[in-house]
Amino acid sequence: MEVPEHRALLGVDVVGSTRNEGYHLDTVRAAVDGMVRAALATAGVGRSDVVEWEPTGDGALLTLSSRRLGAVLDAAHHLDGSAAEHNRHRKPDIRLRLAVEVGPVGPRPGLYAAKIALCRLLDAPAFKELVARCAGAATALIVSDGVLRAAFGGDYTRHVRRTDFAPLAVRDKEFSATAWVRVPGYDTRAPQPGPTGTPPAGHGRVVNVVNGSFYGVQAGDVHGGIHLGVPPPR
Structure with missing residues (x-):
């Protein structure tokens, strides 16, 4: 048997869709479908590049030509x-989780x-x-490691950059891998909270920006003198 052709896969899922009222479901589904079609067209992906479009409730799984x-x-x-x-002008808000594999x-x-x-x-x-955690993100x-290496092995994107992504260890059932994540407007490379909601040991940092005199400070790394309780010597 022949190995099937490699394809690019795009998964789209609505965040928190079960919290939407029933009468919103069709509206959200239609809005998401329209967004996806428009986004693909804007990126230069033609209808002939879409091999299959599978509805997944409020989202979709698209199979596309890998060259795209x-x-x-x-x-x-x-x-x-x-x-x-959409979220600036319409309700309910639509937030999307997106995944790309090849x-x-x-x-x-x-x-x-x-x-x-x-x-x-x-x-x-x-x-x-x-x-x-990135509650304000739209x-x-x-993406998988394979996608990252293939997409950024050359000049294949116009808007998305390799430096937009940070590694994330993922596990779901028997699946485990180091994937790569991009959340516009958020630095996903920053230390993530531990299980108790506090930063893991060794990663906490307090940064103070002070204009003028200040006699109490919390700091991670200190370069220079700190004066507590009394004014600094003149």
Whole structure:
């Protein structure tokens, strides 16, 4: 048997959709579909590049030509702008979790390994927790290591950059991997809170910016003198 052609996969899921009232479901689904179609078109992805579009409740799983991988990542960038614009003018708010994977996918619908990996990335608890912490973000994108290496092995994107991504260890059921995440407007490279909600030991830092005299300070690294309780000598 021949190995199926490699495809780019885009997974889209609405954050907190179960909290929406029933009468909003069709509205949200139609809005998300419209956003995805518009984002792909803006990124230069034509209809012929979309091999399959599978509805997944309030989201979708798209199979696309792998040669359009860079454009798929740029489409995620455009989706962020569309969702943010929607949320400024319409209710309910729409926040999206996005995932991109690449791998062999056959010509008929089915459970291919690449599609399973995409779903594991999208549903990974670590990714959902990150999205919850970035509560003001319109979208969050997670990609596999293979996608990162393929997309940024050359000049294949217009808007998304390699430096936008930070590593995230993910685990979902039997799946575990180091994935890469991008949340526009948030520094995902910053230390993440531990299980108790406090920063892991060794990563806490207090930064003080002071204009004028100040005689009490909390600091991580200190360069120079600190004077407590009395004015500094003149």
